[in-house]
Amino acid sequence: MAISVSRRLLRSLGSLSTFGQCNSSCTMSQSFYNSREIYGHVKGSSSMFAGCSTLLKAGTFLVSKGLSTSILTPESSNAKPVVSEERKIGLLQDLMIPVTNFQNEDKGFMVLAGDVFDVPIRKDIIHRVVRWQLAKRQQGTHSTKTISEVSGTGRKPWRQKGTGRARHGTLRGPQFRGGAVMHGPKPRSHAFKLNKKVRRLGLKIALTARAAEGKLLIFDNLDVATHKTKYMVNYVNEMENTKKVLLVDGGPIDEKLKLATQNLHYVNVLPSIGLNVYSILLHDTLVMSRDAVERIVTRMHTPINR
Numbered sequence: 234m235a236i237s238v239s240r241r242l243l244r245s246l247g248s249l250s251t252f253g254q255c256n257s258s259c260t261m262s263q264s265f266y267n268s269r270e271i272y273g274h275v276k277g278s279s280s281m282f283a284g285c286s287t288l289l290k291a292g293t294f295l296v297s298k299g300l301s302t303s304i305l306t307p308e309s310s311n312a313k314p315v316v317s318e319e320r321k322i323g324l325l326q327d328l329m330i331p332v333t334n335f336q337n338e339d340k341g342f343m344v345l346a347g348d349v350f351d352v353p354i355r356k357d358i359i360h361r362v363v364r365w366q367l368a369k370r371q372q373g374t375h376s377t378k379t380i381s382e383v384s385g386t387g388r389k390p391w392r393q394k395g396t397g398r399a400r401h402g403t404l405r406g407p408q409f410r411g412g413a414v415m416h417g418p419k420p421r422s423h424a425f426k427l428n429k430k431v432r433r434l435g436l437k438i439a440l441t442a443r444a445a446e447g448k449l450l451i452f453d454n455l456d457v458a459t460h461k462t463k464y465m466v467n468y469v470n471e472m473e474n475t476k477k478v479l480l481v482d483g484g485p486i487d488e489k490l491k492l493a494t495q496n497l498h499y500v501n502v503l504p505s506i507g508l509n510v511y512s513i514l515l516h517d518t519l520v521m522s523r524d525a526v527e528r529i530v531t532r533m534h535t536p537i538n539r
Contacts, residue, residue: 322445323353330444332451332523335468340453343523349533350444352437362435362510365427377417380405385412429537437533439513450520455482455502460492465500472518477501479516481508483524505529 325347332340345351385405393400407415443449457464469478477499480490486502494500503512505525513519521529 320445322351322441324351326351328444330449330451332453334453335455335457343451343526345444345451345526346530346533349437349530350440350449352434352441354438354442354445355434358431358435359438359510359514361427362432363514365425365432366509366511369424371423373421373423375418376420377414379415379417380407380413383411383413433533433537435510436508436513436529439510440519440529443513443519448518450518451526452520452522454524455480455490455520455522456487457489457493460489462493462496465493465497469497469500475518477516478518478520479503479512481505481519481521481525483522483528505532 327347328345328350329342330345332343334340380403383405385403387403390401390404391398404412406412440449469475472478478501480494480500480502481504482490482502483505486504490502494502501512501516505521505528508525508529
């Protein structure tokens, strides 16, 4: 939505010179500007706005009608919404969100590919992928004994005729106590085939859902100052409306981060190659490093081998 009173409003806020390069309608998503509540404190500085104008010239800014617009001025670090409209999801538009770290420092911005982080939400695809994951990880070691495997005599229990009882040839049958189990489970694989396109789409939908909810945080890196568990506990306690956190790094997990999170049941760490739909759904907040985002986007853009 175009900012109709942009010049008069910006003049009153004393920030017209900052947005001198922005003559066209520039809009950003709610999750980008409400960074103080969702992504941590983002300080308004001249370098930030210089980077903003550079991105505007490069054409990587998110431009859309259905998005909310807010203004950050150097005088105030708080985001003040000017236009409040709910952003439409699934338009395949690139998203720009701030980058921070465990110390809530401003590390610039990052543009997320729209074909990965802004796809239409489809619950049926998520359901299929989750069922496929859970079925594949079943051990399938359950087993029952057939009549040939049950321990017992092979002798005929009584003669065929003349006793007035039913005829039987063995006491190992399913009708006797301690006998066999007919048509019972045997060791097998519960996995079934799911097309790679569906699996890839499910991961895109899960990432889109977290980004739309404002529960996707981008960190410059996942380096921690110490291996102490209380460091991670204090950070999670500062986050609002967060119960479980999933940390995703690009390459191998740092040893300090492993030690800091291994005793916390509500904080889990994964490399980017292990990111999956079920893990994303189990955690209400997703924290990804720059490297992890780049690797995920590269993987999503790689053609599928048939």
